[in-house]
Amino acid sequence: MTAIICVLLSGVLFFFSVELNTVWPLMWIAQVPLLWLAYGPARAWHVFAASFAAYAIGQLNLFEAYWQMAPEISVVIAITAAIYAATMLFARAAQRHLPAIGAVFAFPLLWTSVEYLNARISAYGSFGAFAYSQVPAPVFIQSVSLTGLWSVTFLICAVASALALLLREGRRATVPAIAVAVLFVANLAFGLARLAAPSAATVLVAAIGNGETNLPSTEVAARTVSQDYVKAVTALAAQDIHTIVLPEEIAELRPEWRNAADGFTSIAEATGSHIVVGYREVAETSRNIAFTFSRDGTASYIKRHLIPGLEPLSPGLSPGFLGAGRAVAICKDMDFEDTIRRDAQLGIRILFVPAWDFGRDREAHANIANMRGVENGFAMVRAARNGLLTITDAQGRVIARATTDSSELTTIVGPVSEGPGLTLYTRIGDVFAWACAAGALALAAWIFSRSRRRLYR
Incomplete structure (x- = not known):
């Protein structure tokens, strides 16, 4: 007993x-x-x-x-x-x-x-x-x-x-x-x-997402979803918010409709914004990819850690370092502290994380990602559909958050200081x-x- x-x-x-x-x-x-x-x-x-x-x-x-x-x-x-x-x-x-x-x-x-x-x-x-x-x-x-x-x-x-x-x-x-x-x-x-400890100067950042649980996989759907996000990004850029993160795999992107993402290129060039957005790139080799659109061009990062049984895709091999203390990782990558620590050795001070949660696990996955920032001294903007949008500082404090459980786009905006980077843990x-x-x-x-x-x- x-x-x-x-x-x-x-x-x-x-x-x-x-x-x-x-x-x-x-x-x-x-x-x-x-x-x-x-x-x-x-x-x-x-x-x-x-x-x-x-x-x-x-x-x-x-x-x-x-x-x-x-x-x-x-x-x-x-x-x-x-x-x-x-x-x-x-x-x-x-x-x-x-x-x-x-x-x-x-x-x-x-x-x-x-x-x-x-x-x-x-x-x-x-x-x-x-x-x-x-x-x-x-x-x-x-x-x-x-x-x-x-x-x-x-x-x-x-x-x-x-x-x-x-x-x-x-x-x-x-x-x-x-x-x-x-x-x-x-x-x-x-x-x-x-x-x-005192914080450094802040920068306004934003995350956008919705509660969509399916992957839009037709040309019409991909163009519609992309245009909806472009409109939301344009509205933020008009408010002088130029660092914006969107979710993982907002739609499939195939060679025949690859120009569906051109709207992000246009708004980035016109406003000087940095826009991070995830797609599933379907071609000979299919990949879970995040593009970063800016005036300097378009950078791409391929997700390295895929969900067993649910993501029959080709994994990436390289970190998503963008330069100037900024980098990209995707969703499950954040569960691997050794991967993110190696990335952080490059000098990450703010990390952008497109993600796609399972609804009920939104708190758990946001917490795991947040821990990586505290370990390695970087702030984070995480945009998850069917999960949480979060902006967190390098000490793990939540600056802004919102649940994405609606078909309508949800946006959060917040001022965050870039982290100091390179902690003792990052080094040893x-x-x-x-x-x-x-x-x-x-x-x-x-x-x-x-x-x-x-x-x-």
Whole structure:
């Protein structure tokens, strides 16, 4: 019965704090019931089963957006839940064999390492990392500019571990709890200081989109959609707003009607605007492409990370750097922190992101993209159809946002400062994640050593 209560508590808290739901305060305590169970007398298989079930319950909100990929998602959830449950067993072993100061960090070290490894091998990048739950509270994520998102995942897990250990062991857990509290306060203080830093001069930018869920794939449809967007861009240019981002794949663009996009060229040349717009280019090789129209000509960028099973297209190979601190990425590219970090090394200060969400996942995908800006020191203009339009600064603060759930075009405008670019994380990469992996291996060796010593006594 105790294990079932822990499953229900953690499962519900997970459901509302990770993946598609981000009630961020809940994430700090979501794992406490499971860790409390692991740190007690419960049998190993009880801990494994409870952790597996609670984690899986938390992932169920994925089906609200990705029901069409239900078989694949079910497999991914089962595998990830099993790995999560195994990590809980590692925490259980650490609590039984190590001093409290070692036990409290076993779970955060290993789970942070697991998330990092998953981001390296998964076709979905770092989607689902615990750190994304905190994006709605920018003060807690500023440390990612030093360490990447891994430090936030680590801290979330460390706080839960310390609370569970305190509940189980009382005074024996005082020192590790104080150590975790110091880390928490240091992260908070850094966040407050970074958010208080003065901003540079601002520039007016805009994003436009609608709630269209289908890809216009005929010449008439492509021309109609393009003309509608050209009219909206023209109205913005008349208001001296000359940096404008449109969604991903607003229509198919085939060789026989490629001139459907000529209206963007004309308005860019006439007004000096920079207009970023996405199309699906259908030819011998079909591509998800974003064009940037300006007086200097038309630049193109091809999406590098495609959705498995849904985008049978040719991926791009090169970053979308435009020069002068400006660059383009498309939607799912933002799920891959290593890709965006390499791009940011070119000196990105503002990133333009055409996107196409699945409706229900709009908050999750906007949060992931926002995290990339904080990690690498750039502001962002993101235009998603069937999702969110967002303008965010380099500290992750939302300047303007709107939901695109209507057939009518929605526009947001806001003043944003270009970011400083090149953060410590941009320069050193995932050193923190590797340190976590080394720490987890060291604790595993320590557990093994102490368990053998007890065995031969």
